[in-house]
Amino acid sequence: MKNITISIFAVITVFIAASCNQSSTKNNELSENNTTATSGEQAPSQSKVNDTVPLPATPDTSIGKNAGETATGGFSIAPIVADYLSLKNALVSDDANAAADAGKKLFATLNKVDMKTVPADNHKKYMDITDDIKENAEHIGDNAGKIDHQREHLASLSEDISDLITLFGSPQALYQDHCPMFNDGKGAIWLSESKAIKNPYYGSKMITCGMVEKTFN
Template sequence: MKNIILSILLVTFTIGSSNAQNTKVKSQFSIDKIVTNYLTLKNALTKDDAKSAASAGKVLYAAFNTVNVNSIDAKLKKDYLDIAESAKENAEHIGDNAGKIDHQREHFVSLSKDINDLIKLFGTKQKLYQDFCPMADDGKGAIWISEIKDIKNPYYGSKMLTCGSMRKAL
């Protein structure tokens, strides 16, 4: 009888420890570095600085490559990998097109959706805003993520810097 009770206690303790470790693994993963690099890219586009945007695109691409996917909760891992694949492709295009700001901005539309999806999936410690430009993406409209309340439009830069609106705080 003692052995059965000890066995049950051992199994209970092991399961409890395992659950605690799983929670810890999930909480160790953060998209903060990705978001910070995205914001650097966004800010370069608001200033019409294609060279800095390209540099930031390369840094963002590298940030995705440093992610330890094994630190992501198993339930979220597939979603992360799908989003990251798209985001990396867009960051790479932006990084490879230093002299073509219009092309960079085209890829920024998709990249911004990817970053928004990552924020929805993992959250962020930073106060961020989802902004919207109705004229971006050939009049279809597009979102971007910003760290400031004021509108600084990365899709049109100096041409229409304050065009757009804040959709929501994240």
């Protein structure tokens, strides 16, 4: 009986070893095939690929609420939003000089936009909004030593950016925050890339004053 048990155990051991070797051989063959395809040698035919792995769907380039970019071949509000966020963050840090630099950069970015790429059906609305953005960005850029004045223009600028995002969609996840105390209790909004409240209207004095009232994307 002991000999029979040993024999059965030996057979099972041989079977497991053979299975592992086969699995290892298959992995090596897959690795070699991947290496061959990567190094420039002829990869498996497209028909074989289609038989085994479904190809990814063609990206939808239509204009969507949260697209941030249109199908017109390059128009995107992403650079505008990025410059706005830099300006807002400078005011969060109470840095009037950095805010002025960011305002000038935002103004320059708007002037570089190829108007031919802006969708025709939103062309006029875009012009109306960005004319206001330019005006506020210019005021902020020209008043490096007057942070209170910069913050007044940030309130208007933030409304403009929110309108632009509503029109073209957000290029990234954004939060629209509200400060109820600014402007003599009339309140003001700002856009943030972070859910945590960091108030650009009061900076270090009341950094957490405010609340999230809307999210984009």
